[in-house]
Amino acid sequence: MARNIFGLDIGTSNIKIYCSERDEILNEKNIIAIANKKDIFAVGDEAFEMHEKAPSSIQVTFPVKYGVIADFANMQVLVTEFIKKLSKGGKIAPADYYIAVPTDITEVEKRAFLELIRDSKIKARKIMVINKPVADAVGSGVDVNGAKGVMVVNIGADTTEISVMSLGGIVISRAVKFGGNKLDEQIIGAVRKKYNLVIGAKTAEFIKIKLGSALPMEEQFVSVYGRDLVTGLPMAREISSTVVYDCLIDFIHSIVDSIKMILERTPPELASDIIDTGIHLTGGSSGIRHLADLINNETDLNVVISDEPSESVVRGIKTIIEDPEFTEIAYIPKEKIYD
Numbered sequence: 188m189a190r191n192i193f194g195l196d197i198g199t200s201n202i203k204i205y206c207s208e209r210d211e212i213l214n215e216k217n218i219i220a221i222a223n224k225k226d227i228f229a230v231g232d233e234a235f236e237m238h239e240k241a242p243s244s245i246q247v248t249f250p251v252k253y254g255v256i257a258d259f260a261n262m263q264v265l266v267t268e269f270i271k272k273l274s275k276g277g278k279i280a281p282a283d284y285y286i287a288v289p290t291d292i293t294e295v296e297k298r299a300f301l302e303l304i305r306d307s308k309i310k311a312r313k314i315m316v317i318n319k320p321v322a323d324a325v326g327s328g329v330d331v332n333g334a335k336g337v338m339v340v341n342i343g344a345d346t347t348e349i350s351v352m353s354l355g356g357i358v359i360s361r362a363v364k365f366g367g368n369k370l371d372e373q374i375i376g377a378v379r380k381k382y383n384l385v386i387g388a389k390t391a392e393f394i395k396i397k398l399g400s401a402l403p404m405e406e407q408f409v410s411v412y413g414r415d416l417v418t419g420l421p422m423a424r425e426i427s428s429t430v431v432y433d434c435l436i437d438f439i440h441s442i443v444d445s446i447k448m449i450l451e452r453t454p455p456e457l458a459s460d461i462i463d464t465g466i467h468l469t470g471g472s473s474g475i476r477h478l479a480d481l482i483n484n485e486t487d488l489n490v491v492i493s494d495e496p497s498e499s500v501v502r503g504i505k506t507i508i509e510d511p512e513f514t515e516i517a518y519i520p521k522e523k524i525y526d
């Protein structure tokens with residue numbers, strides 16, 4: 188029987204795990220609910236339901252911040268729970284693990300991704316590392332092994348990772364601390380100021396998905412509930428897309444500026460390849476309406492959004508595991524890494 192293999196993309200907002208035995212991708216909120224400071228109360232999507240609603244005895248937290256593991260112990264619990272969920276009869280059997288690791292972080296931060304598995308109760312027969320931007324490119328169907336330069340921009344929840352690759356390797360990769368969470372925060376601030384309404388992060392995300400746009404559009408409204416700042420009572424309000432556009436646009440433009448900055452730093456031969464190959468947008472936040480049009484207007488480059496952009500990295504891991512053409516992309520991590 189073939190070995191079971193797990194492939195992991197541990198994001199700030201969502202964790203994605205591919206399981207070869209089930210040929211399935213788990214995609215859940217990367218969040219944990221702990222009761223009385225020690226008992227696991229809920230994990231993943233179930234814990235997210237409790238987010239911003241739980242009593243003070245239940246702590247609901249995201250263990251990854253800005254793409255790096257900020258709370259190692261809880262992240263380890265989450266990974267173990269999700270692997271259990273994907274394992275036959277809930278029993279974790281020895282398996283191979285492929286982990287996507289961000290590029291633009293310190294060696295210590297990179298090592299934490301491996302230690303999550305290596306120093307846990309999970310029995311790993313083999314742990315392999317894949318550079319996250321390369322997995323992302325493979326998952327987007329980009330020819331990373333070719334000699335032509337390609338650019339992939341992953342806009343996630345807390346980070347935007349902009350990478351230029353060729354011949355299966357990374358030429359330049361920069362992560363900026365910007366993503367969908369910042370947009371949600373902006374919406375919370377604007378709704379409070381313009382409508383005297385206090386809303387939570389989930390409502391802000393709902394408004395962003397319904398009304399957020401990178402280009403001006405005809406005014407639309409959505410109705411949301413929140414707490415009125417003056418009366419303190421729950422209240423419904425119609426939120427305008429113009430208010431949303433005004434509060435997001437500077438942040439959205441900062442993504443475009445970062446892309447331009449990386450293009451300026453790209454060696455000229457590769458930069459001219461990108462004129463042919465275009466910019467590939469991935470990550471959940473690339474779903475912002477008209478973002479591809481804005482980037483295209485500002486750079487004159489062709490911009491393509493990958494299918495199911497939030498799962499592009501994990502899809503790439505699956506391909507790297509399965510397709511012999513890509514096996515060399517995964518590597519065994521160095522045992523001793525000093526920072």
Ligand SMILES: Nc1ncnc2c1ncn2[C@@H]1O[C@H](COP(=O)(O)OP(=O)(O)OP(=O)(O)O)[C@@H](O)[C@H]1O
Nearest residue numbers: 198199200201343344345346367470471472474475
């Ligand atoms: N249709 C959409 N429009 C705008 N934003 C969206 C849409 N769908 C999802 N998002 C946003 O995408 C983000 C999640 O994307 P993703 O799963 O790629 O992030 P992550 O991998 O967890 O984060 P990171 O890569 O920063 O660690 C959230 O901020 C979510 O609000």
Ligand SMILES: [Mg+2]
Nearest residue numbers: 198199343470
């Ligand atoms: Mg991500």
